[in-house]
Amino acid sequence: MVNPLDRMRKLNSRLRCVANGDSSVNAVRAQQNGAVRLKPAAQKLAVPDLANLTAGDSVKASKHIIDRISRGPKQVELAKDVEVNVFVLLNRESAKTPAMVTRRNGRVGTATIRVSDLHKLDSDPVVQAIELAETLSAPNPHVARNKGQEPSAHRFQQFNEGSLTVGGHDQKIDNIGENVLIGIIDVGGIDFAHEDFLDEAGNSRVIAIWDQGGDAFDPPDLPVSEDRAGKTKGRGSELTAGHIAFALKEAKAARVSPYDLAPQSQQIRGSHATHVASIAAGRSGLCKKAKIAAVLISLPDEDQDRSKSFYDTTCIVDAMSYLFALAEARPDIEAISINISLGTNGGPHDASGFLSRWIDVSMTEPGRSICVAAGNAGQEAPEYEGDTGFWSGRVHSSGHIPSAALRRDLEWLVVGDGVEDISENELEIWYSAQDEFDVELLSPTGMRIGPVSPGQRVENLLLADCTVVSIYNVLTDPKNGDNRISIYLSPYMADPIVGITAGAWKIRLTGKVVRNGRYNAWIERDDPVRGRIRAQWRLPSFFGPATFVDHSTLSSLACGPRVIGVANLDETRERINVSSSQGPTRDGRMKPEIAAPGTKIVAACGFDPDNKWIEMTGTSMASPYVAGVAGLMLSLNPELTAAQIGGIIQRTSQPLPGSGYEWNNGSGFGVVDLTACLREVLRMIQPVDDLTDRLQQQMKGAR
Template identity: 45%
Template sequence: PKLRMVINGDAEVNANRAEISASVRSTSTKYKNAAEKLAAASHHQPEQSDETGSTDEADRSRSHATDKALVSCFVHLESPEVAKTEALRRDERRDVQQDNLIVADLTPRDIESLMTGQRTSAYARKIAYVETGSPLSAPKPVTELRTSAKPTGRKLGTPRAIDQARVVVGIIDVGGFDFAHPDFLRSGEPRFRAIWDQGGPGAGTGAQGRIPEVRYGTVITPAMMKAAMKDADVAGVLPHDFMPQSSTRPGSHGTHVASIAAGNSGVCPEAHIVGVTIALSGDELERRSTFFDSTRLAHAVDFITEYAANVGLPVAINISLGTNGHAHDGTSPIARWIDTKLSRPGRCVCVAAGNSGQEAATFDGDIGYLSGRIHASGRIPARGLNADLEWQVVGNGIVDVSENEMEIWYRAGDEFCVQVRSPSGCESEWVGPGEFYENQPLPSKTFLSVYNERYLPANGQNRISIFLSPNLKSPINGIEAGTWTVRLKGIEVRDGRYDAWIERDDPRPLGRLGDSQAWLFPSYFSSTSNVDSNSVSSLACGRDVIAVGNADMSQDQIHVSSSQGPTWDGRPKPDIAAPGSDIVAANGFAGGEDRDMWVSKTGTSMASPYVTGVAAVMLAKERRLTAKQIAGIMRRTAQPFAGSDYQWQDAAGYGVIQAEECLERVAQPFAASDLGEDE
């Protein structure tokens, strides 16, 4: 559905959409940065040009947009035997194939030709369908305090028993990696073997020894790190002044996560460390020139696994990012991509379950629950009956200029129609199965799009997608604030169950818009509609990844914010819980003061790298383990919280990881006893 919205946008709309959309990138220099436009929107109209005005001029604008906008997509082929050709490639393309999936950057013109059947090559005619990547949400751990006290007690095993240098730990994250922090130095040498900054300048680099080729961004090698540290020491400045990254925020999330998993104070302190920075930053003003969706996550996983293969070592990868896109059943393109990578022994991927577990305020002024109200569910018992979902968009001095998205998934045997009513009472037409209602302007100048799709290729189920879009042409208008009502009606009901998720925005201010502050702000379900389950990130719903919840060890309970399962298809996720509350680790880019070297954070983002470190040590000890075997050992040895039994729990999984017991069992899959042998 989102592809149709991009196709229908002209150059100005897609340039502005690129500022707020993870999967749209604009190279246009004609339109100013959206933050500047928002600040000026209420004061003047843009100058007329050949890209605004008459219908003919609008057509030229749309043609111009096809040259200036790119959309990151997963392209699904009819079968994996279809050979990849140059059919989708141009100078800027970064397409990569795995099985029957291709990651490719397409222009609106490319997409339109595929959707309308104008497929000029034999290869293009083998395409089953195309969809955008899912937006990645910036992690939102709670930062507790800065400290000069180095953490202790995370390291497992002994150097003599396990050669931890025989494993790669990959970290895919945001905020940059402070390679010069003491937690990543050994005898003055950086322990990072490579950092791929996807948002860095340049058009990528060729293979550098064992470091894989990349087609965009910047790769920082150990030699470059050492040179920056040397030059910084002479000049009396910080190393990242000589080796800048696209994001070097103090308290860097990626640095903190890497420290937990594999820093000198971490769980696996001898490992090769490879970092990939996704181009997602809360204070980044030029988002239009980068992608930050799940297609970039696929590239990151490829980069790390290829490095590990080049050095001949097993690998454990951590992903402390999230998305709510797709059906939460492991059938999304990125889930399938990662699961395919995990089909080989010696690989493991751990994913933070998410911080969407809180449904109500726990103290006065607490708004953490807004991040938890992302899921609703229910059942329409019979034909002709209705069910309403209440969808909240913020107001009270804030104008939301993000594109808000809700997905409603229901079973293949049912047929529902849907109607949307705005806070001011404007009602859309009913949209039945196989119908859509696209980019329709409402009196509030909010644009509404509704798609009711049948039998999705990924899982054969039905999906309703609803988008609330701001007016992205000057003068810019935000989404109408208040309660939007989504009404479902049963047409043919055999099962009747449905689940809905709201895709998350990263809250950030953009500037003034008239008398209000313009924000990208997450919408959420009302307390009436929210259902406190199934909130685990869809990234953590993959069949072979290990989904990790946040254990508050000081309270002997799961943290209130930790997301719950199960998956939409009923599988037990999260798998495990790990220490994730008040975790002290490296404070990246803090300025070099001893008192600021370490920082405490809380979230599933901190729990997941602990499990990644344990998985890495397990693989260092026994590289033949598969991802499923690692997960099985962790589940088998987990310790439930006090008062719980060994049954899976929706937020804690099978219990708290028992790291040393996991290590004791790594040989068991390969050590069967023959009871038929004579004594």
């Protein structure tokens, strides 16, 4: 029978990999891929628990599997019990929104769809491309073991009340922040009862929490698109200001925790989201009078639970739509500053990705700003014996093939060390539309796959060692018109599971048609999980020491034109933290824009009655600092655009010692200067000094 995928032409390679797997394979994949979810009927499948798999289990199974089959079967029917989150690119701005698209902004839409229904979208004439959303990586800041000392509630007081002198005049800023919403898109839960979020009357300044993985309350209503009336129900649970106020008031009388009365699916001690919100808008933070709203991306601890939830880039689209609608519905809110301290490393890193395009369109309206953590993939070498931080840093490579028939090799290392990697590993190579490259893959055991020429693919090829290989050599990607090579190393995900062969995989690029010759490659990052052997199944792969290139490691979410990408400043040492990701983007734009304090930052510790404060280090801490700065700027002038805010922050930045005002791939344009930013905003709203009359008088006098 014919594989139904062969009739589809608009699916990207990542989505084809999912669609070409049966329900049992995708049940395993859903534990690791945030854009894949099992429908309730499939959740009854007997799915191996990845965290309980040991190396010995799969080694014994590999010979049995090879004896049984030589290649994964072709799909004759697409799975009906597996759902995916996808981005949909429409072929023109005026196109009517397809019925299956639930959210839309410009030409880009999103949809949650059964794999078996993909053909309906693919056959729609207004649809140009369909792309599986990217999995969001869990934030990985360094958490100090020692208890954090309580920060002063007055450390940013001078920026929230009093006055600033601008042009010789004092400007009052007494109520700054009250007209602003700080939006937090994060994980871990928001400790709305923490003292850092309470006002003088004991009320929480947290006015809403959309818990995308919760079920305690009704889900929120979300806007759809401009050409479709009404709203659609979101997923999860929405904690409103009323729920939060009720919980705070009744908890003492009922002798229970307020979180028993207004529960969240994530209430993690030392919550990342709580810490981030505290930096941006806590009483000890920057925009200390702002209202706070949060969207919690569903990222459960247990792998079996992750298979039932979405935690991908379309979740950020939904989160932004929710926060914008919330701000617009309240007359006391004039502007919104959003922070995202989550990331992903996939895509072309040139702002042509669908999420970047969505954000860019959203940021054209005044009164909006968005800050994104640059990422913690900056470390290139171990700093001490046993340090594995460089695993997450060696994610980028680049080079040049001077002419046709010449070749370049990339070394791709899969970690072994006695434990098998049973996570999916993905690598993308982006190169100019002027060129054509052949690609070959050489396994650590000497198996050679390819060459795969432009327009060709290898799909779900089962090697003798039970690693499953897919290679797609795509000409003219619809996002940017450039060429892309995607390579996937997957474990054998049927029963029993067999991990990827550890060692050095080699990717060989050979010039076929060369006019430009330059290429960039990125590995999608996995976070290493430490602990007992049976729990060390999620391992990162990375480029070898002679292959990786120590720049352009910026999170793909931070590559957008209207996004402020923020690097991690070690304020004590007056230098950029070694873990902070670097720019520029693939198309040479100067990202990140700015650096802010992100090392050893003490802020609110969520859901821990014995410890109210915690110290963390990462770009996750630097980004909300700048989001708080943007919130204060917007409070002074709610008509500012994201472009203006970014321009002011760049223009007023201060270089690090030994640096000049030129952009640097680690620190951007320098360190954010809060005082200078506020003064610049106040200067903008002062009456314009019109020199016309004075110049006319001078000209008359000259005559």
